[in-house]
Each structure stands twice: as structure tokens, then as C-alpha cells.
Amino acid sequence: MTAVGGAVIDAVPPGVKEWVISLFGTADKVALLAGMALVIAALAALSGIVELRRRFAGVAIIAVFGVVGLVAVLGRAELTAYAIPVPLLVAVAGISLLRWLIRRLGEWQPVPGGRDAGAAGQPVAGGQDAGAEGLPVPGQAVPGQPGPARRRFLQILGGTAAVAVLAGLLASMLRGAAAAVTEVRSKLALPAAASPAAPVPAGAEIRLDGLGPLVTPDKDFYRIDTALRVPLVEPEKWTLKVTGLVEREIELDFATLLAKPLTERYVTIACVSNEVGGDLIGNARWLGWPVRELLALAGPRPEADMVLSRSTDGWTAGTPLEALTDSRDALLAVGMNGEPLPLEHGFPVRLIVPGLYGYVSATKWVTELKVTRFADDAGYWTPRGWSERGPVKTSSRIDVPRDGRNVAAGTVAFGGVAWAQHTGIAKVELRVNGGPWQQAGLAPGISKDTWYQWKLALELAPGQYEVQVRATDLGGVPQVEDRAPVAPSGATGYHTVRVSVK
Template sequence: MRSNQVTPVWAGALAGIVAGAVALGVAQLGAGLVRASSFPVLAVGDWVVDLSPAPLKEFAIRTFGENDKNVLIGGVLVVLTLIAAGIGVVARRRRAYGTAGLALFGVVGLVAVLTRPGATAADALPTLAGVAAGALALSWILRRATPSVREVSAGDVERPGVMWAPGMPYAFDRRRLLTGAAGGVVAAGAAAVVGRSLSGARAVDAARVNVAIPAPAVPAPPLPAGVDLRIRGLSPFVTPNADFYRVDTALIVPQVDPRAWTLRVHGLVDRPIEITYEELLRRPLMEADITLACVSNEVGGPLVGNARWLGVRMADVLREAGLRPEADMLLSTSSDGFTCGTPVDVVMDGRDALFAVAMNGEPLPVAHGFPVRQVVPGLYGYVSATKWVVDVKATRFDTDEAYWTPRGWSARAPIKTESRIDVPAEGATVPAGRTTIAGVAWAQHKGVDAVEVRVDRGAWREARLAQVPGPDTWRQWALDWDATPGDHTLEVRATDAAGYTQTEQRAPVMPDGATGWHTIDVHVT
């Protein structure tokens, strides 16, 4: 390969970045033709998630909340951009160096893709095609930027941007570099757009829209009057689907066609069964109002929400399969390979544990598990709320482990009694005089019996409570306060129906959920 000693460093870096973009665009296109999870950027991101220590994951959720996946993907892209720039710089001297760098780049992507659950040889094709396209793009752009002497006319020698002198075998042409880079960017963008359109998202969205959810055989009773205090800034009793928190390990939302979906129930059962989506919808469906909470929710955090769910009782399906007495765990698996371990006794004790198909009166949103997810009241989501569930194995805790357990989290995780102040907000400035302090409290499957508030570590005052339909939802509360000018500290604590009052002792979210009183500071003028 020819030497390109006259090519500036910045030009090589630009060529490398554009070539990297072409590689990713073509890989995205290939993933659209194969399957979305074969896109190497997502596979590398999943790899990072799996290999990251639990404290790092907790830092990401605590710092970025539901945007943690976007931040991770952004970080991966930044790193890839820097690597691509470096490949372009070394390719200035010798094209083979650039090809070797892109090949190494591709090996990492291949390893990440092929080690994902359910990967096949076909999943390697997008990465291979991307690397080949990137290598061709890099060589083409650098050739454009450094035309040979025979390509440079006498007039070109005098053109601004062309650096050439007698004796040099090649010249540097800034204009040809920039137009070539622009062409590469257009090609990369077009490939990525087409790839995303082929990813199956539209087909699954269309299938979801066409789903006719049957009426429940066991409808939930109407919400009691006074269930929502309707205070501005207070979380509504029913969390709209668009506002419901999302925390999971999926960097790309799985696109599961309900026509191809099945649920396999096996393991320590007498009669393994497999259920299609249509068959599930033909079973008796029941509605239940249930609050879900993430174990990563800090004291006073937003990772909790309440919805009306519709689904089939998990207990009924397990009895049909002939659940054996020795089984004490249900190891459920998502379509993307995530696993979750749910205590059998909780599912079978009569509570409304569901294979849910609808949320707040509509088919499950794709991001919340369409076509089917688990909903088990009283347990943190990582041991109960598998989205896109496709497999349930009846097993034992001393035999199998779910995804989070070997990463330092508790195998069993009942939700802790907690409360939160919604209004006023932390650091708010409020006018002196009568004001309302309000929030929500939850103690799923036990129920909240009392909420108390105190100001500046004074006497506890009991708040008034909204009505609730049962013990599995959160409960709104409010207290009128005669605010006086100055800085004040507000604290809240809840007592559940079992008589337990939440502790002041602060504990981190790991290994089984945070504890402590939610405390905020406000300024009164």
C-alpha cells in the first residue's frame, strides 16, 4: 500500500470516524434484516451491563434513572468514535493498519454478539458486513484525499486546499476529502434509517394495535371515592402508562410478535405445558390494582408506580401444570435472556399474581413487556416482574440462580414499607401560611395504616389518608401545615397494617431495598 505522509492527522481522524459510521450504519441495516439484537453496539452494551459490578450499575441507576441505558449507549458510541479516529490516523501511513484496526474492532463486536442468549451464526453477519463496509469506506476516502500525481492537473496544483510539490508522489486534496466524508455520512445515515425501519418495531406495534383484549372474567371493583386527593404536584393514584417507570437490562426493547409468542411452563411440574398468546387470552382474565416498585429506588425516589393490570392468575397456570411440592422458586426468562427468581409460596398464597396482558385498559406497552409480563404484588420487580416473559421453570433456590442473585442481590426481596413527600418539592420556596404537605406511601400486600409527618424534628402529626381499593396499592396522604418564614426540614414515615413503622435507619438499595425516612428542606417566605 502507498504511503500517505502528506495527509494531515485531522484528515485521517475524520476519515476514520466516517468509516466507523459507515460500519455501524451497515451493521444496523444488517441487524434489521437478521434481528435487532445482532447490532454490535447493543451487544457490546449488553456485555458491559453483564460484566459491570453491581455498585457501578447502582450508580448508573441512581445518577441517570431511566436514562441509564441511553447514557451507556452514548458512552459506547463515544469510545467507538475515538477508536475509529485512531484507526484513521494510523491508516494514513499504511492502509493495512486501518484494515487491521477495523478487523479487531469487529472481533470485539462478534464476541459480544455471539455470546448473547440465543445467538446463532446468522447474528455474525451484520458485524462482518459492517467491518467490510468500513474498511472499503476508509480506503476510498483516503484515496480521494490523496490523489496520485497523474490525478493532479497543473490547475489543481494551484487550487486552495491541494498541497503538492514536485517530487511528492501524492497530494492532499481537502475538497475531495470533505466531499468523500460527506458522502460517507449520507450512506451511513441512510443505512441506519433503513435498518431501524426493518427492525420489526413497526410490525410489533401494528400487531399490538390490532390486539383485542377480552373483557375480564373477574373485573376489578370501581375505585372508591376519595382514592385520589387531586392535589397539584401529588402523584396520581393511577400512573399513566407513558409516565410509568422503566428499569430493566434491555438496551433495546424486545420486539415480540404475539402471533409467535409462547409461554413454556416446565421443571418441577407433572405436566409441562406451552401456551400461545391466543390461548392465554381465551383463559379467564382478572383485573387487579397493583403498585410496582424497583429495588433500586432510593428513599423518596421515583421508581414506583401504580396501574390496573389485566391477566391470567399465575397460580392457576401452575396448578394446571401440576406444580410439585418440592419447588420453591419460579425461574422466569424474558425473550432477551434475562432471568428472575420468584418465591413459589408468594405466587400461590392467594394474592393477585398475574401473567399480565394489559395495563390501564390497553394492551401492555411494548416497553413494559408486550405481549405478556409477570406482575406479583409485594415483591421488588427484579424477583417478580419479568417483562416479555417466555419461559417459567419450577425449580429450587438451592439449584438455580436468577440474573441478579450472583451479582450481590438478595434471592428473595419483599417490598419494604416506604413513604415519600411529593409536595412541596425538595428545595422549594413556599409562601407563609396554610400549605399542604402531601405524598404517597406503600406497603404492598400489607397495606398502609398510618402516615406521620413532622417539621424540624418536632412532634409527629398524623396525616389524613386517601381511600384505597386494597392492600396492594400505594396510598396518598396529606397534612395541612401552618408554615412560618424561614428554612424548615420535613420528614415522613409510614406504618403498615402489620404494625411495622418504617425505620429512620438509612440503608442503601443493595442488597434488598433502601430504608429511611424521606426528608426534604424547604424555604418559607
């Protein structure tokens, strides 16, 4: 099911993806799986109906669905030997169950003229002595053998048990693999950073009810990716290859990576699907090895201008080579907020690149860096209508009070965050009902690669108010006012909230 779901994600146009994310947010995968379950249920019902009307028509539907599943499995990058027979076994089980149910339904249908009627409605030859030669009378239980009702019950029970056993075996394999990787992660001790993160400045986190934390906890960090099932990668089996337009191809294992002088930095990352005022953005403390040091060992050739990173599940991102070799803290991250990466956030290794949206940089479960050119290769989302390079756009958000809230007249505290990763924020301003801009108090940022919190108290009399926020980066460039959708290169516009003051 996850393989078919992955193929669906690969096939849908960007507009559909954005609609699903805007509607369901980080629950998009749950929505997709629920929708697939409904489609499968509908196909099962259709198979039964057409099989009743024409023999083997329903079987054909299930067989086609099994072939589709096999093709989807064979097309996944994370293909394993035990996954190949699964869609075929499921199809065979479905066909067997369908034929068995059709036979039972035929046996349960009443015979015209009664149980003992013949083809012309006449009594069965032999009447009451039909069993004299040891032949059972139809519908009559034979001593020592189960009766018809009991036989039907045992057959149903056996068929259900067979399906349950098959499903249980598959679920057990997945749970066992997940438990093994989870246990390895829980016992993994990360080395201390050779270059630790600078302390969080005093006053960087504003205390205001409703304003989220400066550093996003792992459990609250947004997750947007194409993996319906979290890839399970054992650290001792993980390797990273550097290939392509390099002087020397390199292969790195996990133990060697941990032995490198690691860097720890606070970095805010964002999804290109983040709407104006959205929450598909988070700030964390990452631990990893600078990508520029790895690429320096490989020696990119002069004609190269892009690195195509590949995940274990086949997903790819095309990152400008410059962003991975300049002074920014682009990391092969192994840690998040002081612990090994959570499984769903890329354990054991992922990419973190300040200043770029995740679709061109934040590859989870990364296994390959191919040094190449934009003219020759493209990441997963670029052929689907998204821009090539994906720089994060300066933006800001009002978190307090929320849009549509009622507040008491008097002093109303507004607060939120602003970001211009790899550039930094110079100021944040608010305006009320289209009036003059008023500068908010801006907390010191952890670094130019993180978001900043801000706060402004306004005196508001009873009435209806529309409040907008804008940020200006350290280069003096304000965020874009014109509204634009997330596709193809990220949303723009001022975040606006409407509050009713009582």
C-alpha cells in the first residue's frame, strides 16, 4: 500500500499536492492512506458485484490491482527482496477469498421448491430412504461430521485466520525492523561538537502566552516529505557516496562520519509549501559535519554547479554547489536538539542547508551526493513545476493574538516570529487598519540562520481591527507585499490577522 501511495505522490501534479497540504497540513499522509483504504474498499465491493454477474470479472480487477502493486514496489528505490512477493500474495489471497465468498453465496441461495426438491420441483428419489445407502440427505447432519452451518462457520474462520496471519506476518516484520532501529538509536551516543553552538543570547526568547518556543521541540517539528513509511536505516549499514563531477569519488560510513570534527549550530528550516502565516517551519540545534569539508576531499570539477542529493527512498534534491561550499553551516546532520535524529527526521543522517527551502536542500536519510550541473540533472520537485534553486524568502508571522480572536480593550500584546535565513532580520513592523507602520521590539536572534521573535503592545479601543506585519532583512530589503502562492518558489505577502476588541 505504501508503494502504491508513493507512486501516487510521485504522479500527482504540484497543484494537487499543495491543495492536500493546505487542507490537511502535516496529516497529509494519513489523509492519503485513508483515501487509499476507501478506494480499496470500493474496488473490493466492485469486484464482488461484477464477479456475481460474470465469472472471473472480479478476479481480473483484483489481479490488475496486484500487478499495479508489484510495479509500484519494483519502482521504489528502497526495494527489498521480501517486499516483492507481498502484492502478489495479497492479490492471490484476495482472489481466493473472493471465489470462496462467491461459492458460499451460491450455496446459501434457496433452491426453488424447497431443500429436497429436484430439478422439476419433484421430491428427491428415495424420499425418506434417501440415506439408506449411506448417502446423506441434503441439509442433514451426518453423525461425527460438522453440519452445514458449522462447516460454513469453520470455513469463514479459516479464511479470516489465513488473511490475519498474512497481515500479521507483514506487520510483524515492519514492527521488528522499526524496533531494532529505534533501539540502536536510543543507545547511540553522539560525540561532543568540536565547534559547539554559541549560547542563546539573553532575551532571545520572548515570554508571551501563545507564542511558541524559540527552539522547536522534536515532537512539534513539522514533517513534510514523500515517504509514506519512514525509511528504517541501520547506522552500521549506512554509507554516503560522493559521485559525479569530482576528482575523487568518496564513500563514507557512519563510524567515520562520527569521528569527524562535528559542528553544532542553530538553524531554522522551512518548507516551500509554507503559506503566509503558516507553521511549516521550525528552528532546531543541529549537529553534523560541514558538507564543504566532504566536498573539498572529493574535489568538484570547475564545470559543476549543483549537487544532487539522494535519499534511501529515492527522493532527490538539487542544491546549488555554492550553497554547500561557501561559509554557511551546511551540515551532514546526525543530531537534533542534543539527541540523534528522530527516525522521521532522517535518522541516521540528513542534510541541513541554511537559506534554502527543504525541497532543494533538506534531504533526509541521505545516501548519495552527486556533483553535477543544473543543465544535466534535476531534483524531485523541479520537473514537477518548482523553481531550481529555492532561496528562502524573508517573511514574518503574527502568532498572538490568533486570527479571528476576541480580545479585551486596552493594551493588546502582539507577538510572533520573522526570518530571513542566512541573511538575518533588521526590524519588524506592524500596521493597524492600513495606517502607519509601527516598529516592534525585536529580540536578539540566535544567528542570522534562525528566526527572530518580536513583540509590540498596542492600545486598542473596542472595534474591529486588521493588523499586518512585515520584516526587513539586515541588507535593508523588506519582505514582498504582493501576495503569491507557494508554487513555484515560495509564498509572499504580509501576514494579516483580524481581531475583535470588546
